[in-house]
Amino acid sequence: MKLLVTGGCGFIGTNFVRRMLGKHPDWSIVNLDKLTYAGNRLNLLDLEETNDRYHFIQGDIGDRTLLMDILSDAAFDAVVNFAAESHVDRSINDPSPFVTTNVQGAQNLLECARRRKVGRFVHISTDEVYGTLGDEGKFTETTPLAPNSPYSASKAGADLMCRAYFETYGFPVLITRCSNNYGPYQFPEKLIPLMYMNAMADKPLPVYGDGGNVRDWIYVDDHCLGVELTLLKGRDGVAYNFGGDAEKTNIELVRTLLSILGKPESLITFVEDRPGHDQRYAMDFSRAEEELGFVPTVDFASGLKKTLAWYAANGTWLEQVQSGEYRTFMESWYEERA
Numbered sequence: 001m002k003l004l005v006t007g008g009c010g011f012i013g014t015n016f017v018r019r020m021l022g023k024h025p026d027w028s029i030v031n032l033d034k035l036t037y038a039g040n041r042l043n044l045l046d047l048e049e050t051n052d053r054y055h056f057i058q059g060d061i062g063d064r065t066l067l068m069d070i071l072s073d074a075a076f077d078a079v080v081n082f083a084a085e086s087h088v089d090r091s092i093n094d095p096s097p098f099v100t101t102n103v104q105g106a107q108n109l110l111e112c113a114r115r116r117k118v119g120r121f122v123h124i125s126t127d128e129v130y131g132t133l134g135d136e137g138k139f140t141e142t143t144p145l146a147p148n149s150p151y152s153a154s155k156a157g158a159d160l161m162c163r164a165y166f167e168t169y170g171f172p173v174l175i176t177r178c179s180n181n182y183g184p185y186q187f188p189e190k191l192i193p194l195m196y197m198n199a200m201a202d203k204p205l206p207v208y209g210d211g212g213n214v215r216d217w218i219y220v221d222d223h224c225l226g227v228e229l230t231l232l233k234g235r236d237g238v239a240y241n242f243g244g245d246a247e248k249t250n251i252e253l254v255r256t257l258l259s260i261l262g263k264p265e266s267l268i269t270f271v272e273d274r275p276g277h278d279q280r281y282a283m284d285f286s287r288a289e290e291e292l293g294f295v296p297t298v299d300f301a302s303g304l305k306k307t308l309a310w311y312a313a314n315g316t317w318l319e320q321v322q323s324g325e326y327r328t329f330m331e332s333w334y335e336e337r338a
């Protein structure tokens with residue numbers, strides 16, 4: 001199998017590339033990544049240096065000329081599109097790059113892949129396209145799309161474009177919608193690595209609102225497994241939900257994290273809530289269980305310990321990705337919220 005993976009230098013893409021090349025000796029991967037603040041080429045540098053089945057190209061999924069060129073170089077069996085602006089708070093500050101990459105970029109990638117007759121297109125979406133839940137129920141694939149943030153609206157826009165490419169052109173597009181991932185290589189603007197970093201520095205842990213919002217956490221390898229199964233066994237034109245069956249309130253998660261790290265709960269600081277903050281996500285992934293044989297394999301307690309151990313062992317990585325633009329963004333964010 002020859003794959004074009006986009007956004008492979010980000011959190012989930014890095015884990016996916018490593019997992020697929022390790023598991024499938026006959027697969028090769030071209031990774032196209034723009035290297036935004038969230039993309040780190042060093043994540044996969046060892047593969048660049050030692051694995052001739054891995055090839056990196058720096059570039060934008062919005063670049064038509066580049067994509068037509070890459071896709072014509074060789075026949076790709078599939079495209080897996082992880083490339084996106086992924087952080088909700090950034091989308092609240094400035095929605096524009098989210099529309100540019102997540103909607104226009106995704107459409108450009110679809111168009112080039114269709115013209116170059118790529119065999120299959122797996123688009124990585126999110127549970128956030130469904131909006132928010134109350135205390136009861138779960139999202140299914142037939143839950144109407146009702147995004148609440150500029151980020152989730154841009155992801156929903158791409159999902160609808162994927163649907164249109166399947167319905168209009170018969171292009172074999174599949175969509176995955178997953179809940180909150182955690183694990184190695186997650187950029188420290190997201191809840192778990194941010195809280196880890198602040199706790200270790202004895203800095204305040206900023207919990208939005210009352211900390212009662214619920215997320216369903218899935219270890220990143222399990223999401224990668226879901227994407228792999230979708231690629232290999234999914235039905236064209238179909239969306240698949242993935243989740244970890246691990247619903248936690250944010251405050252519960254932060255307290256657990258502090259207890260594992262042996263840090264005091266006095267570090268918790270409640271700050272102004274995120275505007276339009278979705279209350280609860282929970283995934284019904286029975287379609288993926290029944291059609292793809294998907295079962296999440298990592299329970300939250302061991303996954304969290306494994307994740308924190310990875311960050312503890314990779315302090316240099318944390319230092320490296322926090323430099324520059326990230327620091328500036330976080331400083332102004334804290335100033336506004338304090």
Ligand code: NAD
Pocket residue numbers: 006007008009010011012013032033034035036037038039040059060061062081082083084085086087101105124125126127155177178179180181182187
């Ligand atoms: P991330 O922000 O860590 O990585 C995104 C990657 O995309 C980066 O390497 C970045 O450089 C690259 N990129 C951004 N714009 C690009 C462009 N125009 N062209 C090429 N590359 C570009 O994101 P992530 O958390 O790894 O998420 C990956 C995908 O999974 C996203 O589509 C996201 O919406 C989706 N998703 C994420 C989660 C989660 O919990 N993190 C859950 C469900 C779905």
Ligand code: DAU
Pocket residue numbers: 086087088089125126127128178179180181189190191192194206207208213214215250274281
């Ligand atoms: O559900 C899938 C989505 O999960 C993905 O589509 C997104 O790309 C990914 O960023 C993530 O979105 P969230 O907004 O849920 O993740 P985040 O880590 O930003 O926040 C998780 C929860 O923690 C959320 O309820 C907001 C809260 N939070 C977050 C931060 C960064 C805090 O209370 N304090 C914080 O500092």
